[in-house]
Amino acid sequence: MKIAFAGTPDFAAVALRAILDAGLHVPLVLSQPDRPAGRGMLLQPSAVKRLALAHDIPVDQPEKLRTAEQQARLADSGADVLVVAAYGLILPQAVLDLPRLGCLNIHASLLPRWRGAAPIHRAIESGDVETGITIMQMDAGLDTGAMLERQAIPILASDTTASLHDKLAHLGGEMIVATLRQLAQGTARATPQPAEGVTYAHKIDKREAWLDFRLGAETLARKLRAYFPFPGGAADINGHTLKLWAGEARVGSASPGVVTSVNALGIDVGCGTGILRLTRLQKAGGKQLDAADFLRGFAIAPGDRFALPGSEGA
Numbered sequence: 544m545k546i547a548f549a550g551t552p553d554f555a556a557v558a559l560r561a562i563l564d565a566g567l568h569v570p571l572v573l574s575q576p577d578r579p580a581g582r583g584m585l586l587q588p589s590a591v592k593r594l595a596l597a598h599d600i601p602v603d604q605p606e607k608l609r610t611a612e613q614q615a616r617l618a619d620s621g622a623d624v625l626v627v628a629a630y631g632l633i634l635p636q637a638v639l640d641l642p643r644l645g646c647l648n649i650h651a652s653l654l655p656r657w658r659g660a661a662p663i664h665r666a667i668e669s670g671d672v673e674t675g676i677t678i679m680q681m682d683a684g685l686d687t688g689a690m691l692e693r694q695a696i697p698i699l700a701s702d703t704t705a706s707l708h709d710k711l712a713h714l715g716g717e718m719i720v721a722t723l724r725q726l727a728q729g730t731a732r733a734t735p736q737p738a739e740g741v742t743y744a745h746k747i748d749k750r751e752a753w754l755d756f757r758l759g760a761e762t763l764a765r766k767l768r769a770y771f772p773f774p775g776g777a778a779d780i781n782g783h784t785l786k787l788w789a790g791e792a793r794v795g796s797a798s799p800g801v802v803t804s805v806n807a808l809g810i811d812v813g814c815g816t817g818i819l820r821l822t823r824l825q826k827a828g829g830k831q832l833d834a835a836d837f838l839r840g841f842a843i844a845p846g847d848r849f850a851l852p853g854s855e856g857a
Contacts, residue, residue, distance in 0.1 A: 547622035556589075571601050644726055646680075664744070703772075704770070705772050758815050
């Protein structure tokens, strides 16, 4: 069975590596065009492209897949199935119809919950107790296709998007290999997604990074975990904008945004309910630091107030 693969970031590269390690035949890889990155803003290949080239697999990088010319290399590859993981391009019906066994997507949620672009972030932010991987037969809808495999894992209280990403990437690699083997043996079975429980994981907007301390401390602590490593949290205090990278909810009460305590363990801030202890911060032009190191170079005292979004000075 010939397996074409379409993906771009690290999450997809983990799946491609699992397919290659399983000895499956990959005649073509599709990935997003090289993008500028780093201080010099030089063009950088994606994680998937680097892995494919290391295994001498041809790579195609079309800007879109709308025309027959853009689809030509996939059509010529003779792929029986196309595996898609965090590719970043919408596949038109003509592409979905090219492989005789269709296109399979590795989606980082328990569908139909969290269809869309940011399922890992939204699961943590919303306080879900579990998430997982769904292997889906792709159709023209937004993550609406029938499910071939679905496996759950718990979301731990310590999980960030970074840690959960790595767990789900590994699980996705295992599951897609098992599904491809079932497909080759003719034992794969697709189940339609239920109509109930549909939610959408909208793409993260940088404007969402601003913390509103009128919300509960538990909500804000989840937000910081969900937004690590991107985009992080943000708040203004004493005329400076700080990036906020980690925090924990604590029992207590104070006016939203008011600093109640400052020590090496963290900076305690009043919230709508509870206290948020900020434990990892960053000032403009600085590095991410634990609270103790951060406070050596940035003065914050009890009684100082973080600005509230929408209020004067925010």
